[in-house]
Amino acid sequence: MREITFAEATREAMEEEMARDPRVFLMGEDIAKQGGIFGQFKGLPQRFGLERIRDTPISEPTLVGAALGAALVGARPVLDIHFADFLLLAMDELVNQMASLRYMSGGKLKAPVVIRAPDGAIRSAGAHHSKSLEGLFLHLPGFKVVAPATPRDAKGLLKSAIRAEDPVLYLEHKALYPRKGPVPEGEYLVPLGRAEVVREGRDVTLISYSLTLHKTLEAAEALARDGVEAEVVDLKTLYPLDWDTLLGSVERTGRAVVAHESWRFLGPGAEIAATLEERLWRKLKAPVARVGAAHVPIPFSPPLERRVIPQVEDILMAAKEVLAWA
């Protein structure tokens, strides 16, 4: 199979969806003339024109609100937010307006908007350009939240997100854009709401998504060298969560570690760990461990950033603690 980058895979998804459905359009800061800060929109204006690929002013609240308004009259907007951190500028439009709309209208209106937001810490971007905000948005009802880890899923999940009838927050870790991987030619969809066991094992289940999935797979490799067979689950969609796959895996292994870049305190891992313990209490051989960012703004200096963001060794250490329970 051919190998392309994560950014190229998402560009392909956009191109295919825009060609398929004339209602789909894309807007954001620096996306048309520049092709996106990670090259993920290169060539699209040449094919679809500047009406459907729009450069915008730096006005996040109005852009999010406008994406909602366009969706309400029947268009299918994809909004690119420069950095996920800037979503915080538009919390009213995101939460009070977009996320609540279908519910508040008694199901009579819908908001099929995709918001693409690069997140995650990369090369000392500092506190305003490094956040992983999925924990925040998972807490607020009304968003489907997607966080792909591979080029293959990036393409298939983005296409599914664009076809979804609900607001989708599509979070792309910045460090993933240049990462290459096998991507099938032509059309395929990866369904929202489904996780995948990406590595099988019997001793412990390691649960992750996005960039941290790759660190988790590295940890699983290291464990294998010690004779421990770790199963790895890629969540792919964080809301709704694929509980069947999660519970099935942890029931088999009896041990679990959840790892992510979002803050550990009240992060996605907290909900997953609590639910696994509620459901599988008697079948668990150890408490579920959580790995996430320390509860501080993301620092600038490389050693500080590295300390705050979960690393392979943090996941490895958590797995070893879980395995140490008799």
Next chain:
Amino acid sequence: MELLDLYRIMYRIRRFEERVERLFLAGKIPGFVHLYIGQEAVAAGALAHFRPGDYLTSTHRGHGHALALGVDPRDLMAELFGRRTGVCRGKGGSMHLFDARRGMLGANGIVAGGLPIAVGAGLGLRILGHEGAVFCFFGDGALGRGVLHESLNLAALWQLPVLFVLENNRYASTTGFAESHAFQVPALVGAYGIPYLEADGSDVEEVHRAVGELLAHVRSGRGPAFVEAHTYRFKGHYVGDPERYRSRQEVEEARRRDPLGLARARLLALGLAQEELEALERKEEELLEEAVVFAEGSPWPDPEEALVGVFAEPVSDYPWEEP
């Protein structure tokens, strides 16, 4: 649009709101209620120009806009009562009214919340190649929010078909206009190159005329326009507001320019028979009575309905707990 039709809409809003106030005070309507009394000429005059394919965003004071748009008073009243037959099946309430079929994209509990949505609706119409204009209503309180400035900019930049309708009733909640704004509205709007007209918001014909003129611009594809209707709310910010921020004398003075009184006097001066006017009013009273009976007689939503409708398909966080 004849003055008599405009009067009929204003009368419908006035009586509806007076009844809502009584029902709220009698404990029949939950939540908060913000009345439109005094501002009827703005909704009636502006929305007389509303056509199928147009859209509307409204404010937390949105009953009048809904009624002027033609939302069935029964569906509206049932929503205020929180009943299943309500226009949002009881999930919206007074401040959050939607009627997809009529293009009502929401009253809004957030001041200026509707502005970017209106701009986006205009953008969507453009992308889809549809005709149509978006009526965006907001109060003077919205002038303080950054999103208003962003919305004017984007609408002007992309020449979107949005009519901004500022209902300047002189109070943002309880704070007077002059205490909140350091700028002049015409200068603000002019800075974005958006055509601006002001109108006496108590004179329904004047509002109708001004909006008609601006809409010709909007519908011709030359971008947004902005009307400022100077109006006054006769009642408090919400039902129960002690109104410590203004004098009784000020309210009484404003009431002398009651938009309904002005329109009624003009109709009679034009030679309309008193009996004809009263017959029209009686018909409206009957419609209102029906709406109240309908709302009171409507069932409450099943409590389980609270758990569904966030997404297109049901999502269960704890699927094993399903019955």
